[in-house]
Amino acid sequence: MTHFQNILIVGFGNMAGAMAEGWLAAGVPAATFTIYHPTRTEAPAGMAIINDWPDGEPFDAVIVGVKPQKLGDVADGLERVVGPGTVVISILAGVELASLARRFPRARGVVRLMPNLAVALRKSPNALIAQGLDDAARQTVTDMAAMLGSAEWLAEEAQFDLVTALAGSGPGFVYRFIDALAAGATRLGLEHEQAQRLAMQMVEGAAALAARSPDSPADLARRVASPGGMTQKGLDVLDEDDALARLLTETLRAARDRGREMAAAARDEG
Numbered sequence: 001m002t003h004f005q006n007i008l009i010v011g012f013g014n015m016a017g018a019m020a021e022g023w024l025a026a027g028v029p030a031a032t033f034t035i036y037h038p039t040r041t042e043a044p045a046g047m048a049i050i051n052d053w054p055d056g057e058p059f060d061a062v063i064v065g066v067k068p069q070k071l072g073d074v075a076d077g078l079e080r081v082v083g084p085g086t087v088v089i090s091i092l093a094g095v096e097l098a099s100l101a102r103r104f105p106r107a108r109g110v111v112r113l114m115p116n117l118a119v120a121l122r123k124s125p126n127a128l129i130a131q132g133l134d135d136a137a138r139q140t141v142t143d144m145a146a147m148l149g150s151a152e153w154l155a156e157e158a159q160f161d162l163v164t165a166l167a168g169s170g171p172g173f174v175y176r177f178i179d180a181l182a183a184g185a186t187r188l189g190l191e192h193e194q195a196q197r198l199a200m201q202m203v204e205g206a207a208a209l210a211a212r213s214p215d216s217p218a219d220l221a222r223r224v225a226s227p228g229g230m231t232q233k234g235l236d237v238l239d240e241d242d243a244l245a246r247l248l249t250e251t252l253r254a255a256r257d258r259g260r261e262m263a264a265a266a267r268d269e270g
């Protein structure tokens with residue numbers, strides 16, 4: 001698998017830090033990465049850190065990992081180091097390719113990559129969409145995304161906010177589900193920490209099993225539910241009036257629509 005040789009990370013926070021962790025685990029050398037931060041002076045072992053924008057265009061890729069609302073703070077400085085040999089990879093929710101291309105007009109191409117925090121374990125689905133990317137750069141981007149889990153190119157950018165809600169925000173929703181299971185069990189009489197432990201291990205095992213199984217989640221659920229047994233009674237509650245499916249549709253809709261609002265704000269900004 002190929003990777004870019006000289007990567008600048010602007011916004012080395014939770015998400016970009018987790019990506020770097022995944023790439024290091026995949027064998028990308030730490031010396032590949034330079035972090036830009038206006039004041040920070042410490043970087044993980046082997047990585048460089050800079051507090052000023054360098055002269056020239058020394059990077060073949062830039063990961064933009066600041067909060068979407070902070071893009072304006074770094075865009076002008078960053079634009080000076082993004083030349084025709086630099087691929088811009090943004091992980092920002094709700095900032096469209098057109099906004100990125102306008103900010104970085106000389107780039108080799110602009111990419112939106114939507115990961116989740118499981119990149120650290122190299123188990124994140126990574127949605128991708130790009131503009132102006134040549135085949136070689138596209139292959140390198142695909143390889144680098146695949147190192148963090150999977151590379152999932154989207155047919156249309158219009159799908160990006162929904163995919164972000166599902167695959168990027170998704171872990172947050174799953175964590176709520178785990179908490180709700182534990183809280184329910186606590187209300188019904190289990191000791192809280194034990195309930196959390198059981199809920200956590202159950203979800204970990206169930207997800208691993210589903211990921212490995214050729215059967216659909218619906219089939220797996222049927223296999224858990226013995227006829228006339230306990231599981232079916234519980235599933236009946238989730239399924240009544242499509243309660244869980246409707247709740248999750250609304251959850252995804254709310255997250256997706258926030259992405260659309262953020263995209264509109266980023267469009268207006270610059």
Ligand SMILES: NC(=O)C1=CN([C@@H]2O[C@H](COP(=O)(O)OP(=O)(O)OC[C@H]3O[C@@H](n4cnc5c(N)ncnc54)[C@H](O)[C@@H]3O)[C@@H](O)[C@H]2O)C=CC1
Pocket residue numbers: 010011012013014015016036037038065066067068070073074091092093114115116117168169
């Ligand atoms: N947290 C998550 O699960 C996911 C986050 N994202 C995206 O990742 C981006 C970052 O999110 P988090 O990592 O959660 O936030 P964070 O707050 O942990 O990271 C942002 C980083 O940017 C740094 N920063 C702030 N101003 C800067 C400047 N002027 N120059 C350089 N660095 C600067 C901060 O010190 C911080 O380390 C967001 O745009 C978000 O949409 C995408 C997918 C999932």
Ligand SMILES: O=C(O)[C@@H]1CCC=N1
Pocket residue numbers: 093164168169
């Ligand atoms: O909450 C957010 O906006 C970002 C996008 C996906 C996960 N975190």
